Amino acid sequence: MFIQRFLHSTGRYVELMGRTFRKPESWRMFGKQYLKEMAQLGTDSIGIVLLISFFIGAVICIQIKLNIQSAWMPLWVSGYVTREIMLLEFSSSIMCLILSGKVGSNIASELGTMRTTQQIDALEIMGVNSASFLILPKILGLVTMIPLLVIFSTVSGVIGAYATAWVGHIITATDLTAGMQHDFVPWFFWMGAIKSLFFAFIIASVSSFFGYTVEGGSIDVGKASTNAVVSSSMLILFSDLFLTNILS
Amino acid sequence: MIELKHLYKSFEDKDVLKDINTTFDNGKTNLIIGQSGSGKTVLMKCVVGLFEPTSGEVLYDGRDFVGMKKKERTLLRREMGMIFQSAALFDSMSVLENVMFPLDMFSDDSYKERRRRAEYCLDRVNLLEAENKFPDEISGGMQKRVAIARAISMNPRYLFCDEPNSGLDPRTSLVIDELIHGITKEFGMTTIINTHDMNSVMGIGEHILYINQGVTAWEGTKNEVVGSGNQSLLDFVFASDIFRKAVISQE
Numbered sequence: 001m002f003i004q005r006f007l008h009s010t011g012r013y014v015e016l017m018g019r020t021f022r023k024p025e026s027w028r029m030f031g032k033q034y035l036k037e038m039a040q041l042g043t044d045s046i047g048i049v050l051l052i053s054f055f056i057g058a059v060i061c062i063q064i065k066l067n068i069q070s071a072w073m074p075l076w077v078s079g080y081v082t083r084e085i086m087l088l089e090f091s092s093s094i095m096c097l098i099l100s101g102k103v104g105s106n107i108a109s110e111l112g113t114m115r116t117t118q119q120i121d122a123l124e125i126m127g128v129n130s131a132s133f134l135i136l137p138k139i140l141g142l143v144t145m146i147p148l149l150v151i152f153s154t155v156s157g158v159i160g161a162y163a164t165a166w167v168g169h170i171i172t173a174t175d176l177t178a179g180m181q182h183d184f185v186p187w188f189f190w191m192g193a194i195k196s197l198f199f200a201f202i203i204a205s206v207s208s209f210f211g212y213t214v215e216g217g218s219i220d221v222g223k224a225s226t227n228a229v230v231s232s233s234m235l236i237l238f239s240d241l242f243l244t245n246i247l248s
Numbered sequence: 249m250i251e252l253k254h255l256y257k258s259f260e261d262k263d264v265l266k267d268i269n270t271t272f273d274n275g276k277t278n279l280i281i282g283q284s285g286s287g288k289t290v291l292m293k294c295v296v297g298l299f300e301p302t303s304g305e306v307l308y309d310g311r312d313f314v315g316m317k318k319k320e321r322t323l324l325r326r327e328m329g330m331i332f333q334s335a336a337l338f339d340s341m342s343v344l345e346n347v348m349f350p351l352d353m354f355s356d357d358s359y360k361e362r363r364r365r366a367e368y369c370l371d372r373v374n375l376l377e378a379e380n381k382f383p384d385e386i387s388g389g390m391q392k393r394v395a396i397a398r399a400i401s402m403n404p405r406y407l408f409c410d411e412p413n414s415g416l417d418p419r420t421s422l423v424i425d426e427l428i429h430g431i432t433k434e435f436g437m438t439t440i441i442n443t444h445d446m447n448s449v450m451g452i453g454e455h456i457l458y459i460n461q462g463v464t465a466w467e468g469t470k471n472e473v474v475g476s477g478n479q480s481l482l483d484f485v486f487a488s489d490i491f492r493k494a495v496i497s498q499e
Contacts, residue, residue: 026353118336125296125408126350127325 013209019131020139020205033137041103041138041204042145048102049095049149050156053086056094057157060085061164065171078171079179082161084188091153092192093240096199099149100232104207107138108228111211112221120212131212139204146200147193154192191247198243199236206232249274250295250406250438255304257287257294264290266462268304275436277429277452279443282459283484289410291459292442296330296408297321308406326354329399329437331428333411335391337383343394344370344379350402369397373427389420393427400431407432409441413448421445425452446485449473458484 024030065078111134114120123130158180165173207228214224250272257265264287272278282288293299295306297313306313308324316324337346347366355362370376373393378386383394392412399407409428413421425445429452432439441448449456453470458481466478473485 029352117334117339118332119338121298122330122332122336122338124298125325125328125330126353126402127322127328128353129322 012213013206016131016135016209016212017205019129020135020208022129022132022136024132024136025128029133030137033133034141037137037141038145041106041142042149045099045102045145045149046152048098049153052098053091053095053153053156054160054163056090057082057086057160058164058168059160060090060157061161061176062168062170065164075172075175076179076182079161079176080182081179082176083158083180083184086154086157087188087192090157091150092196093199093236095149095153096146096196096203096236097233099146100199100203100207100236101229103142104203104228104232105225107204107207108211108225109221111135111208112214112224115212115214116217116221135205135208135212138208139201142200142204143197146196150192150196154189191244194247195240195243198239202235202239203232206235249309250440251305251307252295253305253307255291255294255306256302257290257299258302264462265294265301268459268464270457270464270467272438272440273455274438275433276439276454277432278438278440278455278457279449279453280440280457280459281443281449281484282465284444286459287462288442288459292408292410292440295440296328297325326350326402327405329402329404329407331392331395331399331407331409331412333414335383335388335395337391337394337398339383341382342379343375343381343383343386346383346394347379347397347401349398354402366397366401369401370394372400372431373397389416389424392416392420392424396424396427396431400435403435405437407437407439409439409443411442411444413443413445418447421447422451428452446487449485460484 061078061082064081068081069077111120114134120130120134123133161176161180162173164170165176210224210228210231211221214220252268252270252272255265255268256263268291280288280291290299294301295313301314304314308327311320311324313321313324337343338349341349344363344366347369348362351357351362351365355365357365367376367379370379373396375390375393375397378390378394383391386394407428412424412428416424425448428439428441431437441452443449450470450473453473456466456468456470456473457464458466458478460480466476466481468476473481476482
């Protein structure tokens with residue numbers, strides 16, 4: 001029963017993506033929607049990304065310095081570990097998990113409400129490919145913005161780590177800088193960016209699927225929103241496992 | 249002109265529409281009436297293509313909509329306008345943007361021309377002053393009028409209205425009815441209205457299709473309702489005694 005339902009949903013998802021990735025009927029309207037989605041899904045998320053990353057960067061640095069570092073470890077370890085955690089996992093995978101909550105529920109509830117209030121039917125009646133018009137700009141908008149969010153997150157995390165040196169005096173800025181610069185592998189940055197592109201696609205497409213296919217009323221929109229967040233989070237975790245294995 | 253030929257629609261084991269045959273003429277307000285659950289919304293959705301009929305034909309001026317390829321169907325849909333029960337305005341857009349939307353999507357005209365056309369449509373429904381407002385800032389009646397303006401912005405040949413008077417007071421309902429009737433005559437459209445409103449039936453019903461339990465139970469004009477002899481229709485139309493007495497005394 002579960003397998004049958006899973007296959008049914010997967011089939012409907014693939015079918016929806018088939019309708020989504022079509023040439024837009026009007027490039028003018030597509031451009032407008034694309035810019036709107038970049039602002040709504042990307043720019044509007046910068047604040048939360050900066051805030052969370054700043055505190056996580058600071059907390060990682062404090063945890064490593066106070067609880068992990070010992071006398072036999074070099075002084076740069078805290079800065080080094082903070083940088084690697086931010087680059088390799090936090091700014092890409094964990095940040096996308098957080099964004100799947102914010103952006104995913106936003107997409108699912110927006111499309112779900114449009115479905116229940118017949119706005120999607122109205123588009124169809126006008127002869128508009130509603131899937132392509134509504135979903136494609138969301139996917140492309142988020143995929144465009146996510147590498148920027150990853151960069152903002154990494155930079156904010158590093159600033160958070162420096163705050164523990166400048167404000168908390170838990171570590172010296174010199175040790176932190178030495179750690180941040182130690183054995184830097186530029187590929188790690190690209191790895192995070194590449195992973196985030198996949199995660200952005202998962203968040204936007206899976207959430208759109210749940211929102212677009214809502215049947216019923218406001219309770220069903222709420223359920224779709226929850227399902228969108230849970231499913232995209234699970235898919236991000238699974239794909240993180242594979243992508244990390246492939247890209248490392 | 250829209251013709252329905254032997255139209256059937258079933259959902260799993262349940263037959264909702266059974267052998268519907270009728271013709272909706274140009275320049276007329278065609279009404280589909282029937283009790284809740286009689287199948288009139290399903291019929292409307294089959295006609296506009298939101299549901300696929302189980303069998304039968306839907307002919308738009310001789311063009312078979314059911315058997316059409318997707319691309320042809322999309323092109324035909326650009327000749328349609330629809331007013332939904334909930335108005336279905338795009339809530340992220342202003343009134344003017346809502347009316348301009350079909351033009352922005354499909355018209356090659358310049359912005360100035362598109363805007364002029366949208367303003368003409370808004371003026372036609374007396375809502376030019378509300379062009380910068382958003383749907384949640386205007387009343388239900390005004391939303392319906394915006395929906396009418398949006399529906400006619402592309403000069404459609406076919407206009408569909410799903411319960412256009414639902415949730416409106418009698419006076420506003422009358423305004424909406426007169427507007428739809430006037431636009432139908434002005435543009436020579438084929439208009440199909442799905443309604444529960446008996447004032448609409450007796451006011452603008454030039455062709456009435458009464459559906460009962462998924463079958464055509466009666467067909468005629470508003471003037472033929474009283475003398476139809478169809479008890480089921482009379483019970484439905486004259487459910488209110490006050491309305492029955494008023495109509496009979498008028499007759």
